[in-house]
Amino acid sequence: MRRPLPTPAEAIDILARKRTRPQRRPPPPAGRALNGFVKELDARFGQGPGALQARWREIVGPDIARRTEPVKLTRPRAGGPAALEIRVAGPAAALIQHQQPQILARVNLFLGAGAVDRLRIVQGPLRNPGEAAAARHPVRRRLPPLDAAREAELARGLAAAPDGPLKTALTELGRNVLRRTEDPTRR
Template sequence: MRRPLPTTEEAAQILGRKRSRPLPRPPPQAGRSLAPLIRELDKKFGQGADGLKARWSEIVGQAVARRTEPSKLVKPRTGGPATLEVRVEGPSAALIQHQAQDIMSRVNLFLGAGAVGKLRIIQGPLRGHVRAEAPNAAALRRKALPPLDAAKERDLHRDLAELPDGPLKAALTRLGREVLRRETRRS
């Protein structure tokens, strides 16, 4: 047997007599829950070499940063100050070794007092740096080829005569000259 639905007035009376269930609370924010754990891990492990890499030039200065990069921070199991491994390009290692105390004091200012007690220098190419060559370096390395003789120059212009003037024709002319010069040089 079907029950009839209550009217609006009856529904208001029913709801007035019964207490409704409260809405569930929203979950706590993840940042608030993880903050104590992150603080504890930061105290235990610190910022490490990644924190140093990001601000290396500010910490040690531009002159030293051009020749070095922090490789890793090794913390002993027994506790105590860590060892900072610094990658240095070839002959600069002797200069950096003489500045080791200054570098360690600057790193300790960044990481906290007594964080680094030893500096280990590793010679090798810097991984994070890309050497920029002078714009004319490629031109200086390349030997100057002799100019193209008049007959080959005329043939080149005749072959490219049907192309309209513009950047494409100029590029193809330069390319043709270079190819013909190299063929002349080889023979």
């Protein structure tokens, strides 16, 4: 047997007597809820090696940055100052070890007073050796060729020299000297 549906008047009467659920409140903004937690974590752990890696060249200077890179920042469980581990390219470790007080002072200036008290030096290849190589070997500009008159003058000057590797070397030297005297930016 089918149950008959209520009439519109009965439906309004039923809904007026029934208690409905309260409307849900939206959750608070996530930023407000996480703000205290993030502040606590920042106070406890501070900036890590990511901030150091991003600004390492500014912190320690170009000479030291060319030979080193920060690896990790190790904090003791009981709290207190951390130890900074840096990777040094090959034999430069002895030089970096002598500059340890300056490096620690610069890192503490960036991270905050007393943030790092020890420097741990690990020898190994750097992740970005291309930067260091580019800094050591700057790209040289190619000089423009000599004009025909100067080339002929150089050939007349070396006409008495016997043919062979000496004459070839003297010709190349003469060209380079004459090109440099033509180019006023290369002095």
